[in-house]
Amino acid sequence: MLKIADKTFRSRLFGGTGKFASAQVMKDALDASGSEMITVALRRVDLTNPDDDIMANLDRDKYWFLPNTSGARDAQEAIRLANLARAVGNINWLKLEVTPDPRTLLPDPIETLKATELLVKDGFIVLPYMNADPILSLRLQDVGAAAVMPLGSPIGTNQGVLTRFQVEIIIDQARVPVVVDAGLGAPSHAAAAMEMGADAVLVNTAIAVAGDPIRMARAFAQAVEAGRTAYESGLGAQDKQAAASSPEIGLDFLR
């Protein structure tokens, strides 16, 4: 079981709710993913479409909601969004995202650290989205992050875990759960992160834009489970030199 703050989760696959073709596809894909924690964003109400409410499609007893601060470009904007999330949903959990550059959507480490510290003091359970920087990870934990969410590759790029070397160090040093977030484009990417010892992964784009999002959600769930089981089972060490799997003795009769 995965424990973050005082909550336990059976599923180590966290789902996103963006980019789905319809509310029904989103609902079915999340169901197939087995996810128990899902992210949502905050935006202005579309006044021409007042009934368009994502929460009407999602069961709050089934899912633990993790509002994000996507769109925030500095700590101040993120804190404003955090307070809005708390007010609209009575939720004090937060995926903290501070991404000043819309081209890369890479997180600002300084503003993220600043906002994490202030929000933790204000009673939020903060899961910061961060670049895969082991030192920053330690600093975020020092100020009270409930988990850290290093990126595999930039948001929405489907490139997998390009930050492997750093994520391994982050996992090695972590005192809180490590959730690899962003850029996981295929089930094999999620499995790789889990085999490395990540506590969970967050996947949105790869499921939402798949040809069949519902089956893809299932594939990710299987990959996450396989990767976790492999990690817990202890992977064999890698070697540069070949080592025969069949016995080397008992070949005398051949020559």
Added chain:
Amino acid sequence: MVIICNGKEQEVAEGSTLLQLLNQLQLAPDTVVVECDKKIISRDDYGGMMLSEGQNLELIRFVGGG
């Protein structure tokens, strides 16, 4: 009178409350959060909050996101 609602001018009757505005916009009050001049309004106050000319309201809700 006119207020600013999500960046656009919105006509409301004199003496309207915030709750009446939400009803006018067909928005269920428990699905939105309202900021008035950048201050969050508690849901308990929607019924008692009188709107005034030129106020800047932001109506925010959860949407899909990753």
